[in-house]
Amino acid sequence: MNEFMAENLARQKSGGRFVEEWPTSVIPIASVAHPGAARALSQVSAAQAALPETAGAVGGSDPPGLDFALAVARGLSDIPRRLDSRYLYDSRGSQIFEDICKQPEYYLTRAEATILAAAAGDIADKTGNVTLVELGSGSSIKTQILLDAFVSAYGSVDYRPIDVSASILEQAENEISARLPAVNVEALNCTYDDAFPHLASLSPAMLLFLGSSAGNLDSGESDHFWENVSTNLQAGDYCLLGIDINEDPRSLHAAYNDAAGHSAAFTRNLFARMNRELGASIDTGGIDHVARYVSRWRRVEIFARFNQGQRIDIVLLGSSFGIGHGELILTEVGRKFRLRQMVPYLCTFGLSAERIYTDPGRRFAVLLLKKI
Numbered sequence: 001m002n003e004f005m006a007e008n009l010a011r012q013k014s015g016g017r018f019v020e021e022w023p024t025s026v027i028p029i030a031s032v033a034h035p036g037a038a039r040a041l042s043q044v045s046a047a048q049a050a051l052p053e054t055a056g057a058v059g060g061s062d063p064p065g066l067d068f069a070l071a072v073a074r075g076l077s078d079i080p081r082r083l084d085s086r087y088l089y090d091s092r093g094s095q096i097f098e099d100i101c102k103q104p105e106y107y108l109t110r111a112e113a114t115i116l117a118a119a120a121g122d123i124a125d126k127t128g129n130v131t132l133v134e135l136g137s138g139s140s141i142k143t144q145i146l147l148d149a150f151v152s153a154y155g156s157v158d159y160r161p162i163d164v165s166a167s168i169l170e171q172a173e174n175e176i177s178a179r180l181p182a183v184n185v186e187a188l189n190c191t192y193d194d195a196f197p198h199l200a201s202l203s204p205a206m207l208l209f210l211g212s213s214a215g216n217l218d219s220g221e222s223d224h225f226w227e228n229v230s231t232n233l234q235a236g237d238y239c240l241l242g243i244d245i246n247e248d249p250r251s252l253h254a255a256y257n258d259a260a261g262h263s264a265a266f267t268r269n270l271f272a273r274m275n276r277e278l279g280a281s282i283d284t285g286g287i288d289h290v291a292r293y294v295s296r297w298r299r300v301e302i303f304a305r306f307n308q309g310q311r312i313d314i315v316l317l318g319s320s321f322g323i324g325h326g327e328l329i330l331t332e333v334g335r336k337f338r339l340r341q342m343v344p345y346l347c348t349f350g351l352s353a354e355r356i357y358t359d360p361g362r363r364f365a366v367l368l369l370k371k372i
């Protein structure tokens with residue numbers, strides 16, 4: 001049984017709700033049948049049916065916030081409820097994520113930067129002077145280590161950062177243009193899916209997917225993602241993948257529950273964003289951040305726990321969802337990987353591991369993959 005099947009079976013056993021698994025006690029979860037779900041789902045379908053063909057494309061002519069409204073309505077109609085983690089990254093969310101990366105507990109960013117600093121020259125030698133295309137580039141701070149190495153080796157480099165968060169993308173583009181004039185940077189503000197068709201025209205290329213963003217995809221999303229990478233990269237193109245390989249529950253718990261509270265602010269901001277963009281009228285003070293490492297599935301699960309019953313209104317769709325006292329809504333997963341499983345998995349998509357770099361603590365790995 002794979003992780004996806006096991007997860008669904010466990011959900012069925014828990015009556016379709018996420019349950020808390022605390023070491024000392026079990027916190028009872030209020031009954032949270034979704035009385036509004038069927039009605040809301042039919043509203044989602046009606047709203048989708050009324051959309052033009054291009055609906056969902058970033059930069060299309062849809063009413064502002066429609067993508068987000070539909071995604072929230074779908075996620076709140078799901079059993080158990082889960083929200084698409086990409087909406088964590090609005091302008092405020094991207095800034096909070098930068099704060100998380102600087103926390104002493106959040107080892108991922110430092111470990112990956114250490115690896116890149118040691119390996120960048122070797123990577124540039126191995127790939128040759130290719131275009132660097134980065135999915136989910138965020139602030140591109142670590143990427144600047146690679147850009148420096150490519151400029152040293154080849155005098156200049158083309159860089160195409162791609163991110164769904166427009167503000168962090170613009171900030172990164174401005175910073176790189178000012179600091180590294182030999183980098184020809186052109187940003188693309190869109191989703192991974194919208195970016196894939198552009199990859200072929202950028203070959204020879206190295207696709208960057210850093211920050212363990214691969215861990216935010218569940219197993220079904222992961223298959224879809226790597227299938228797209230495989231289809232759209234050309235033979236001989238490269239992919240540089242940064243993944244978290246840590247399985248130590250204590251350090252994982254600390255990393256996703258930083259003492260300064262940035263992780264909690266990140267979770268709450270998703271609901272504050274609903275207030276700002278969807279008129280949701282949520283009391284975000286009534287939401288707790290819950291992050292736990294589930295060793296059985298080797299993933300961190302991050303939830304918003306409602307410590308009082310509330311309603312989430314989505315004005316644009318005319319829908320409203322009741323959230324029960326104590327209910328957990330999944331906002332993000334952070335999967336952790338074993339190299340002995342990940343390398344053969346990637347191979348099934350025609351991506352062969354040419355180099356594997358790890359940090360001295362062996363908590364993080366960067367894989368240089370080649371499309372065969």
Ligand SMILES: C[S@@+](CC[C@H](N)C(=O)[O-])C[C@H]1O[C@@H](n2cnc3c(N)ncnc32)[C@H](O)[C@@H]1O
Nearest residue numbers: 086089136137138163164165190191192210211
């Ligand atoms: C975990 S952060 C990693 C940022 C950066 N790569 C790093 O290593 O620090 C994920 C980034 O991917 C972006 N992102 C998340 N889902 C996305 C999607 N479906 N399409 C495009 N960008 C996405 C977010 O806006 C965010 O900047």
